[in-house]
Amino acid sequence: MVAADDRVSARTRIVLANVVRREPDSERPRTEHPRTELAEQTRVGEALVRGLVRAQLSLALRLWLVVAVGLGGLPWLFAIAPSVSRVTVLGVHLPWVLLGVLPFPFLVLVGWAYVRLAERNEQDFTDLIQRPER
C-alpha cells in the first residue's frame, strides 16, 4: 500500500541524503528545524511523514495478522481436526470456550498492545522533530 520507489529504512540518514541531493546550493536545511520542514512540505518533511505512516501501518498489519491467524484459523481447525471440537473444558465443549469467551479478552489484549506501540511510534516521531538541532 506504500509506494515502492522510496526505500526509507533509516529515517535520519535518508533525510540527510535528500538534503544533499535536492538542495545542493544551500546549507540551510542542515540547521533548519525539522518542524518547519514538516509544515513547509519539503522533501525532508515528506520523508519523515512517510516513515511514520509506514511504521504505523506495519504495526497495524502485524497485529491484524495475529488476529487473522488466531481467530480466522478456528473454522479451519475445527474442519480439519473434528476431534478438537469434542474436547471438553469443565464440561463445556472447546469450541464454545474458543468462540464464546476467549476472543473478547484476546481482542482487548491486542488492542491494548496496539495503543501502546502506536503511541510509542508517535513519541519517537515527535522526539525526532523536536530534537534541538544546534
Add this chain to the structure above:
Amino acid sequence: MGNGYVATALVAVTLITVGIGFYGLRLARTTSDFLVASRAVSPTWNAAAIGGEYLSAASFLGVAGLILKHGVDVLWYPVGFAAGYLALLLFVAAPLRRSGAFTLPDFCELRLGSRRLRTLATAFVIFIGWLYLVPQLQGAGLTLATLTGSPYPLGALLVAAVVTANVALGGMRAITFVQAFQYWLKLTALAVPAIFLVLQWQADARPAVTPVEGPTFRTATTVVVEHPATLTLPDGQLRQVRPGDELTFAAGQPVPDVAGVATDPADWLLPGTGADEQGMFTTYSLILATFLGTMGLPHVLARFYTNPDGAAARRTTLVVLALVGAFYLLPTIYGTLGRIYTPHLLLTGETDAVVLLLPGAALGTGTTGRLLAALVAAGAFAAFLSTSSGLLTSVAGVISTDVLGRGSVRGFRLATVLAGSVPTVFALNVSGLEVSQVVGLAFAVAASSFCPLLVLGIWWRGLTARGAAVGVLAGGGAAAGAVLVTVLGPPLTGWPATLLAQPAAWTVPLAFTVMVAVSTATRRRVPTDVGATMLRLHTPEALR
C-alpha cells in the same frame, strides 16, 4: 402476559431517554456548543456512549436467538461485532479523528476533493442506514408483540414514530450522557437476570443443555405456530404447520424436528466440518463482513469526532472494545439456557424473543421473575431506542445537507421524517427475517464499500477519486444487489443462495482490487495536496 412491571419499565426508559435528551439540549443548543461540551468528556464516558449506540436490537435480542436456533456456528456474530472495533482501532480511529471529518461523505471530500464521490458516499450512507434501521424496528415490533400481545405492525410503527419525533424535535441529538446511560442499562438488563438464570439452572439440578434425545418440553406446553414450517414428529411422520395452528405437548415430550433449525444435539453443539463447503464459505464471509463492516457504519463514525485528539480516539476505541466484549459474553448464556427452558420457540420460529421470555419461563411468575422480565424488556427497549436514534440522526443529517441541500432546522426535520418512513415501510413487510441476519447484510455492504475507501484513503497515497468511486460502486454495489435479491427476490438454493446470502467473501476483495487497479490506471489524478493530507492524518496534534 399481565406483567404490570413491563409496561412501567418501558415507559420509564422512554421518559428517561427523552428527558435526558431534552435536558442535555437545553445545556448545549448549537452544534459547536455540543462539540465543545463533549470534548470535556473522558474516554470512558465517550466509550460507554459509543457502546450504547452500537449495541442494537441485533445484539440484545438477535444473537441469543441465533444461538438458540443454530448453536455454536453463530458465535461468530458476537465475535465479529466486537472484532470490528479492533479493525477500527488499528486502521481508522486516530487518523479519522485527525482528519476532522464528521461523516463519511466529509471524509471523501477532505481526502479526495471530489463532489461526485461525496454524492456516491451519501447514497451508501443512506442505504446502509436504512438497511440497519429495518431490523431495529422489527425488533421493536417483536418485543412489544411478545410482551403485551399487541399486533406486530403496531409495535414497529409506535417505536418508529417515537424515535422519528424525538430525533426531529432534537431530543436525542447524540447526547453523550443518554447513550452512556443506555449502555449501562443494557449491560445490567442482561447481566442481572443472567445471574438469576444460572442460579436457577443450578437449583434445577443442572438439566442437560443437549440431552441425547434432543430438546424436550419441561412443562406441558401449548404452542401457537407463527411461521409456516415442516415438522418431523418423533415417529418419523412429516407434518406441515401453518400460522395459527395450535400444538399441545406434555411435559417430557421431545420437541419435533423443525426444518432449518439445529434440533440435532451434535449439529447445535459442534462446529461445521470441512465436508460442508458452503457452511465454511458462509462462516468466513460472515467473519469478513463483521470484522471489516463496523468501520463503515454511519452512526459509529460520527461519535469519533467527540474525542479531543487522535490519541484519545484510540484510547476510546480500546475501551469500547472492552465494554462491547463484556456485553457479548452474555447472549450465549441466554441462547444456551433457552434450549432448556424455552424450546417451544424453536417451533414458533420466534427465536429472537428468547431473551425476553427466558426469565419468565425459567424463574416462574413470582415477583422475581416478573421484575427480571421487566428489566430485560427495558434493556431491549433501550437497545432499539438508542441505535435507531443514532442511525436516524446520521441518515437524516446526510439527507438534509447532501440531498436537500439545506442546513436549516426545518430541513433536518423534513429529512428525519423522510429517513424514518422508508425503513418503517420495509419493517412492516419483512417480519419473517431474522434480526441478526439483516444486520449481517448491512455489515457486508459497509465492509464492501466504506472499509476499502477508509483503509486505502488513510494509508495509500495513490488512491484517486475515480478509483474510489468505481471501487465503491463495484464492491458496495455487488453487496447491495446481493442483499436486495436475498430480501426481496425469489428463494434460491445451493451455491447461488450462499453467495448472495453472505456476499462479503467475494465483494470485499472485489472492492479492494477494483479500487487499487483503477487508482493505478488514473494515477495522474492523485490529489496534489496528498502530502499535506497525510501529514494531517498521521502526525500527532502537538506538532501542528
